[in-house]
Every structure is written in C-alpha cells, then in structure tokens.
Amino acid sequence: MPKLTFLGAAGTVTGSKYLVEAANKRLLLDCGIFQGTPELSDRNYKPLPVDPKSFHYLVLTHAHLDHTGLLPRLVKDGYSGPIFANPATIDLTTLLLKDSAHLQEEDAERARTKGYSRHANPQPLYTSEEVDPVLRALKPMPRSGGFDISPEFHIDSYDAGHILGSSSLVLTITENGKKTVVVFSGDIGRYNQPILNDPTTPPANADVLLCESTYGDRDHETGDPAELLAAVVNRVAKRGGSIVIPAFAIGRAQTFMYYLRQLEDQQRIPQLPVYVDSPMALSATELYLKYREDHDIEFNREDDDGKGDPLDVHKFHLTRTADESKQINNVKTPCIIISASGMVTGGRVMHHLVQRLPDPRNAVILAGFQAQGTRGRALQEGAKTLRLFGQEVPVNAEIVELGQFSAHAGKSELLRWLTGLPAPPRQTYLVHGEPSAAQSLQSAIRDKFKWNVSVARYLDTIDLSTSS
Ligand SMILES: [Zn+2]
Known part of the structure; x- marks a missing residue:
C-alpha cells in the first residue's frame, strides 16, 4: 500500500518534508528547515524520525529554505540518492544553501565570541563544505511535462508562479500495476501580478491532494502596490530615514526593484x-534572462547602461563581504537595504535592524509571511523591543506591512487554484499553514466544494490507496 508521512509543514508553514513509500521504495518530497519557535528550530538539529539512509529519491518543488534548507543535514546523515529539481530550482537552491551556510557560520561565530546564544557552544546547522555534496547530488528534471524518476514514481510539473522554478508536482505512483495520483501544490503564487506567471493548477485527477494554506485565513490587503510603496519611500526619505526590507536577494527583492525602478522613472520617488x-x-537579471519561461519581463539589453533593465534601480549596490555589509551602517542619508532572512530568524538583516530600528525616522517593510515565533512576527504584532544578538533593541522605526508584495496566494487565490482541478480529490490534506489558517481554509473548502478535507498532522502517516 502506498503511504505518505508528514515530516514537516504540518501545523506550521516551515519544514516541508513529505515521505512517500511505495513498492519498497522511499521518496522524499522537499527537505525544508523549520523556522520560528525554539521548539520548531530545535527539530532541525535532531535526526529525522525515519533514517535518511533508507530513502531512495528526493524531489524539490522550489528552492526556498523551508523546502530545501535541511538538505545538507540529510546528506550528512546518510542520504546518498539523487535530488531532482528543475534547472532554475537547482540554480536557486545552490545560491540559497551557500548563502544560508555562510550566514550561519557568521551567526555562530558572532554568537560564540559575544556569548549571547542559548546554546553553550553555538554551531551552524551546517557549514559551507557540507553544502557541496548536496550540490553534486542535484539532478535536473524538466521544468514542465513528465519525468520518470523510477519505475514506481513518475512526476509531472506545473508552474506554481511563486518564485523562479517553483512547481506544483503531480506524483503518479505505480505499485502492483495499480496507479495512485498525489498532487502536491507546492507554494502557490499570485494571479495578475507583474513579473512571474500566474499559477497553473495541474489538470490531474488526484487521489490525494496536499495543498498549502499559508494565507488560508485571509486575503492580502488591496491597494495599488506602486502607490503604497511610493508613499512609504517618500514619507521616509522626507524625514531623512532609511528603509530595511527583510528578504532574500532573489525573488521578492526583484518585485521591489521592479516597482522602485518604475517609480523612479516616473519621478514619483527620489532615486x-x-x-x-x-x-x-x-x-x-542574469537568472531572469536565463529562465524567461517563468516570467513576462521584457529586457531591453541594447542599452549598455542598464536603462533597459526593469529590475535595475538607478543607484544599485551589491554587497557581498561582511565588511561591505557593515559599511552600510555608515550610510546616514536615506537608502533602502534588502537583506535576508525574510522572517528575521538570522542573517545580516539582524545587524541592519540593530542599527536602524531605534531611529523613528526609519521604516521596516514586511512583505513576506512572518511565522509564529519569529522576530518578523514580533515586529508585525507591534513589539516595542526586539531581541537581536542578545540585546533588547527598541523598536522606534515605523513598521509597514505590504502584503501586496507577498509571493503567496491569498485565501481567494488558493480557492481559485483549487477550482482549476478537473475533479474533486478523493482526499485533501492542508499543509504549510498555521493551525488557524489551515482550519479556516478547511471550512472554506467544505463550504465551497464539499470535499473531504483534513488538516495534516505532524508525523501522521496516511494510506494513499484508501486514504479517508
Ligand atoms: Zn516558498
């Protein structure tokens, strides 16, 4: 009997990991880190409940760390099979894992020397060297269409419109001549947004559907993103402040850059x-040029000065080294800083916030989902101080939420995506959502479609053949 175990993203938005077992083979779909409360992040350091040495295959829906960030641990703990992903996801996973290892080394080193960690001897979850074997195991599969992983497992991929390379995956399991179809939504993006394509619902008759529910309880704020962003930039620049945007360098950063560039060209904001x-x-830009099938940006590269590049603001700076990063602290005139992590769980955005949060002239823009227990969530909920590097930093800067810039479908968009399925799945499980969001989406699906729908529970195993 084919079965599936929820090894993550059940009752939480992070740690995506689903173990499929059929015909004596094991396939893991996604391998993300947990982020948020200490109880969740401690799970990253513990061995998986099922020995990764016994896994045969691994497939990725997209590159975000909550779907890929535990790969180095998995390989260190003995996983030796292939890791299948499409070419854009391979490129982005490479960047994200290297970046993450590097930042964890920086964070652990800093915690050790300054002695503020809750751990006696703070260690990175993995080092840069431990990322290399993962990169060697990454094997390309097609961006769209079908792909045989093995005689038991076949994958069909559809563009999920969430980040470059993001996919919804249809897994067809063959066991004893019987086929079972499992649809994994992956993270679902937005409709009618600039840059990325709209999400595509797989035209598959699913026996079982695993659907994300990040924003299962709400829609994003309405309002013109350009206008809202212009208002923040002008307000902050006028009072001589700066803006910090917690985000990884690829993805949401480009959405901001795209709007900033337009606003600059229309002279609606200062450069x-x-x-x-x-x-x-x-x-x-190089990545967006390489993966044109994922988006609709027109690049006009005839201008050598970059004028034809809609992702390039006029005064753009990349900072790679820790020293360059620290030098941004000396910038006292208005500027915009984009730095990871998106939920302020670590990374360089932490030291930018130490610098910028106490000054009421500054602003922090939160655009991504902020999980329970993260500093990003605390800021969102109006915390008066934020614990950074062992000190309580006063939050005097303006905190601005711009959900319009989210890469995740809102509740109505999730329902729209579900409407695209050709037939009701025999059973639907809601994953990748906090309990209130998943429950709210569960009620909405029952009301609208009358489907069998459950909220996934951590470590539960379901029988895919009779699942009910
Ligand atoms: Zn994602």
Missing part, C-alpha cells in the same frame, strides 16, 4: 541608493 546585502549577491 535612493538600494543595497542588496547577501554573501551570494549577484545580478538577478
């Missing part, structure tokens, strides 16, 4: 220096 601060910082 401020924009710093993208990451050890792996690179010109994202």
